[in-house]
Amino acid sequence: MAFELICPAGTPAALRAAVDAGADAVYCGFRDETNARNFPGLNFSREELGEAVAYAHARGRKVFVAINTYPTAGNLGPWHRAVDDAARLKADAVILADLGLLDYAATRHPELRLHLSVQASAANAEAVKLFRDSFGVQRVVLPRVLTVADIKGLTAETGVEVEVFVFGGLCPMAEGRCSLSSYATGLSPNKQGVCSPASHVRYEPRGDELISRLGDFTINVFGADEPAGYPTLCKGRFAADGRTSYLFEEPTSLNALQLLPELKAAGVHALKIEGRQRGKAYIASVVQTYRKALDAFERNGKVPNVDLDAVVEGARETAGAYQRSWR
Amino acid sequence: MENRSLLTLGPVLFNWPVDQWRDFYARMADEAPLDVVYLGEVVCSKRAPFFEDAIPDVIERLTSAGKTVVLSSPILVTTDRERKAVRDLVEAGELGIEANDLGAVAQLAGRPHAVGPFVNVYNEATLGWLAARGATTVSLGAELPADSVGLLTKEATRLGMQTEVQVFGRVPLAISARCYHARVHGLHKDGCQFVCGQDHDGLGVETLDDQPFLAVNGLQTMSHTYLCLAAEISQLQRLGVSRFRLSPHTVDMVRVARGFRAVLDGALDGADLAAELTGLVTDAPLANGFFHDQPGAAYIGAHERMSA
Numbered sequence: 001m002a003f004e005l006i007c008p009a010g011t012p013a014a015l016r017a018a019v020d021a022g023a024d025a026v027y028c029g030f031r032d033e034t035n036a037r038n039f040p041g042l043n044f045s046r047e048e049l050g051e052a053v054a055y056a057h058a059r060g061r062k063v064f065v066a067i068n069t070y071p072t073a074g075n076l077g078p079w080h081r082a083v084d085d086a087a088r089l090k091a092d093a094v095i096l097a098d099l100g101l102l103d104y105a106a107t108r109h110p111e112l113r114l115h116l117s118v119q120a121s122a123a124n125a126e127a128v129k130l131f132r133d134s135f136g137v138q139r140v141v142l143p144r145v146l147t148v149a150d151i152k153g154l155t156a157e158t159g160v161e162v163e164v165f166v167f168g169g170l171c172p173m174a175e176g177r178c179s180l181s182s183y184a185t186g187l188s189p190n191k192q193g194v195c196s197p198a199s200h201v202r203y204e205p206r207g208d209e210l211i212s213r214l215g216d217f218t219i220n221v222f223g224a225d226e227p228a229g230y231p232t233l234c235k236g237r238f239a240a241d242g243r244t245s246y247l248f249e250e251p252t253s254l255n256a257l258q259l260l261p262e263l264k265a266a267g268v269h270a271l272k273i274e275g276r277q278r279g280k281a282y283i284a285s286v287v288q289t290y291r292k293a294l295d296a297f298e299r300n301g302k303v304p305n306v307d308l309d310a311v312v313e314g315a316r317e318t319a320g321a322y323q324r325s326w327r
Numbered sequence: 328m329e330n331r332s333l334l335t336l337g338p339v340l341f342n343w344p345v346d347q348w349r350d351f352y353a354r355m356a357d358e359a360p361l362d363v364v365y366l367g368e369v370v371c372s373k374r375a376p377f378f379e380d381a382i383p384d385v386i387e388r389l390t391s392a393g394k395t396v397v398l399s400s401p402i403l404v405t406t407d408r409e410r411k412a413v414r415d416l417v418e419a420g421e422l423g424i425e426a427n428d429l430g431a432v433a434q435l436a437g438r439p440h441a442v443g444p445f446v447n448v449y450n451e452a453t454l455g456w457l458a459a460r461g462a463t464t465v466s467l468g469a470e471l472p473a474d475s476v477g478l479l480t481k482e483a484t485r486l487g488m489q490t491e492v493q494v495f496g497r498v499p500l501a502i503s504a505r506c507y508h509a510r511v512h513g514l515h516k517d518g519c520q521f522v523c524g525q526d527h528d529g530l531g532v533e534t535l536d537d538q539p540f541l542a543v544n545g546l547q548t549m550s551h552t553y554l555c556l557a558a559e560i561s562q563l564q565r566l567g568v569s570r571f572r573l574s575p576h577t578v579d580m581v582r583v584a585r586g587f588r589a590v591l592d593g594a595l596d597g598a599d600l601a602a603e604l605t606g607l608v609t610d611a612p613l614a615n616g617f618f619h620d621q622p623g624a625a626y627i628g629a630h631e632r633m634s635a
Contacts, residue, residue: 070449070453071449071452072450072475073449073450073474073478073479074451074475074478076450098447098449098450098453099447099456100450100451100452100456101452121429122429123404124405124409124410124430125430126404126413126429126430126431126433127404127429127430127433129433130429130430130432131429144504145405145503145504146405146504147405150405153407172505173503173548174403174502174503176447177445177447178501179468179469179470179498179501179617179623180500180501180548182470182623183498183500183541183550183617183622186616186621186622190447190449191449191470211536215624216538216622217534217540218534218535218536218538220535234501237535238534238535238541239532239533239534240507240511240530240543241511241530244535245510245511247507247510247511247543248503248505321504324517326504326505327505327506327515327516327517
């Protein structure tokens, strides 16, 4: 069976661009703290989601709704309403992380297809089977901590559809288990759906240099000849043991295109592109390129040479944790 | 139901030489007023073989001293070998077990167990779901603010469970498949030469402006600051929290434990203990921001708390 191509959309325009460029399914979120890309100017109203589902369904594609932050104690309402509305608006699946919310969705909406978010960080077969057996989860998006060999074992053992990230930003940490952002800013992916939020970012010139700061901390210092990147905490330059480096991860993009044969052999069902915060031109370009590459791969089993350099962050790529040497 | 506040000791998170590790627990057994001791290598499975042979003696020593020993499962479990280690832990069955990943949660269903701070419990629905499967205590993540701690504790009490809050030590902030200790030394996780063993409280990470920021501990990234909720103990007790967790460091943990025991018993003022710990922890400042819904790195003093 051909890989399913799962593409991001932060706006209705990006969703249409992804569908038009060949996405099999598009994932998006509501405009609030219930999803892990809760950025200003992004995401969908209820009405926009209804229109998006109609647009996708008319073209034989699917829409998944990410409700993948962890509901706040004493305030479950927004998360419950998000699940209820996704079901009412005929979303093809909801992507959840929280045990309590999965329980709610499975009980209230037994017909609703459940996917396990990467934010749940289910990293082994026992964890995946927990979600399968307890809530009827049909697909798991794997955290970016597994090698291709690990994935193969997990796929065979659980029988759950496996979706993996193949392109875009790369968390070097196990997703959903990281409080770095809230340590520096008080706001976290798990609670507020934001990582290294723009509200806490400052750029300060210092002589020829440009300092990028997050909260009270310097995340990077750029020379006059360096392009200044966004200060995502784990992509910063730090000093340890007297050495300065991109300690956690370089400003690289994940690109696992070369691993298509291995991912196919590992039983992976769907390939996911990161980037709900990206504009529609970026989405169109990446989705189109991946669509062509996947079609060519399905025809002859070979990975075609494709050019994604123009859109790759820092013009550098990595296959991330899928290869042991990354560790 | 018992009202006495319990003082607990989380697992040693660092790669200490095994003799130092054994001596540490001997001293905890003999001198520290601890009720519960969590034991086990939770950060990196490559370290586990160093401690395997010493564990039975340490359990014996702690148990003889009247401490309840709970075995902690690893935070990140991906390989077949790591999965087998969790299975073995669950099947051994003599002692209580603290689940620190969802795979362990899955395998402990139907029997009483502890849920550790590395399992995401942010709301009462998740807490209730875990309780129905046998969880008797939940150690809350350090990221949770006071409001959430209060609501979760209220629900836990209603369900006959207990909540635990970390009150001392560097806060685990992230876990990765990648070893940052190895990376700092130009190595990979395979062939790491166990360089994490050089830093008994973690390896300091500074910003390019020389500001201390984080600490690296193998696969784990921690706060530079030491979490200290000494001044918040009476508030935590009022919220109904009954277990107070210390995380081991090379500072005099007997003194730390005695200080917290005294505050829990009302024999010492929390603010006085916080002042004492400021002098005792010489390699980093204290922090309590998460609890006060501020950046985790912040320290909110009594004055700010009053006006908040």
